[in-house]
Amino acid sequence: MTEKTFFMIKPDGVERRLIGEIIHLIERRGFTIERLELRMATEDILRQHYSHLVDKPFFGDILGYMLSGPVLIGVISGPKVVKSWRIMMGATNPVDAVPGSIRGDFAMGPVDGNIKNVVHGSDSKEAAQREIALWFGQSNN
Numbered sequence: 001m002t003e004k005t006f007f008m009i010k011p012d013g014v015e016r017r018l019i020g021e022i023i024h025l026i027e028r029r030g031f032t033i034e035r036l037e038l039r040m041a042t043e044d045i046l047r048q049h050y051s052h053l054v055d056k057p058f059f060g061d062i063l064g065y066m067l068s069g070p071v072l073i074g075v076i077s078g079p080k081v082v083k084s085w086r087i088m089m090g091a092t093n094p095v096d097a098v099p100g101s102i103r104g105d106f107a108m109g110p111v112d113g114n115i116k117n118v119v120h121g122s123d124s125k126e127a128a129q130r131e132i133a134l135w136f137g138q139s140n141n
């Protein structure tokens with residue numbers, strides 16, 4: 001079975017008109033786009049999506065960031081796509097992300113402690129299944 005992952009272009013990426021460039025990278029890498037949708041996140045879905053961060057002092061900043069505009073969410077498939085997309089994204093903090101990675105090329109440093117890093121990708125196959133079900137519904141796994 002082909003592996004799938006959940007990805008997102010966050011509000012800063014959409015606002016900065018980076019959708020086309022990032023989708024181009026996904027297609028150039030040879031991944032298949034299975035789902036794609038532009039929508040507003042909600043606090044409820046973000047609390048589930050970032051359940052590992054809800055108790056952090058900066059979670060309010062994450063909510064403000066992720067609700068600041070629409071996000072492009074999608075499912076992509078391909079060989080080892082979970083790990084491969086994480087490598088394409090680069091490190092969480094843009095200062096650590098190597099040039100050539102999406103975060104390394106396009107993201108700004110932390111602004112007011114809030115890390116605006118353009119893209120999201122599931123960090124394991126289990127997380128991918130959970131996130132695809134959360135954002136697109138159970139039947140899409």
Ligand code: UDP
Nearest residue numbers: 058062091092113114115116117120121123
């Ligand atoms: N984040 C943040 N400050 C932190 C840790 C995380 O603003 O100290 C935000 C950042 O946007 C990050 C997201 O919360 O991308 C999710 O954090 P995670 O550790 O899961 O990193 P990722 O999987 O996105 O690389």
Ligand code: MG
Nearest residue numbers: 120121122123
């Ligand atoms: Mg994560």
